[in-house]
Amino acid sequence: MRKSKWQRQANRRWSKKAVWIHGDGPFAVLAWCGELSVTLWQTNEEAEQAKARIDGTGCGGRCVRHHEIVDMSESTQAALPGADGARRGLAPRQTV
Ligand SMILES: [Zn+2]
Numbered sequence: 001m002r003k004s005k006w007q008r009q010a011n012r013r014w015s016k017k018a019v020w021i022h023g024d025g026p027f028a029v030l031a032w033c034g035e036l037s038v039t040l041w042q043t044n045e046e047a048e049q050a051k052a053r054i055d056g057t058g059c060g061g062r063c064v065r066h067h068e069i070v071d072m073s074e075s076t077q078a079a080l081p082g083a084d085g086a087r088r089g090l091a092p093r094q095t096v
Contacts (some may be wrong), residue, residue, distance in 0.1 A: 006040055009072050016039050026073035029054070034062035044071065 003011070004024050014021060016030075023040035027047035031037045031054060039049040047069045054067055057091060 004095060010038055010040055013072075015089060026036060026071060028070045030068050031059040031063070032066040032068070033059055034065050044069075 006026050007021070007024055010021050010028055014030070017036045018038045019035045021038040021040065025040045025042035025046070027041040027044050029039045029041065029047050029050045037059065039050055041050060051067050051069055054063070055065060058065075059067065
């Protein structure tokens with residue numbers, strides 16, 4: 001399956017740590033509970049709902065309620081503090 005730019009960007013950022021990355025879209029819900037899992041959403045509302053859901057019920061086996069939303073569309077141009085520095089330049093950066 002062809003990856004979208006958001007899936008590629010999420011992969012660049014988190015594939016080293018994440019056990020899986022699902023979905024598609026600029027809004028990423030990260031669950032740092034034991035292992036990192038990432039879901040991607042098209043809208044902030046969907047991401048907020050997804051986070052509220054795992055905040056309420058837990059994201060999995062060892063949930064410690066360590067969840068966050070990352071808006072990749074906002075930080076595309078910003079330098080990431082160390083997050084993907086080593087992998088920068090592997091894929092062509094798309095500007096929108
Ligand atoms: Zn959790």
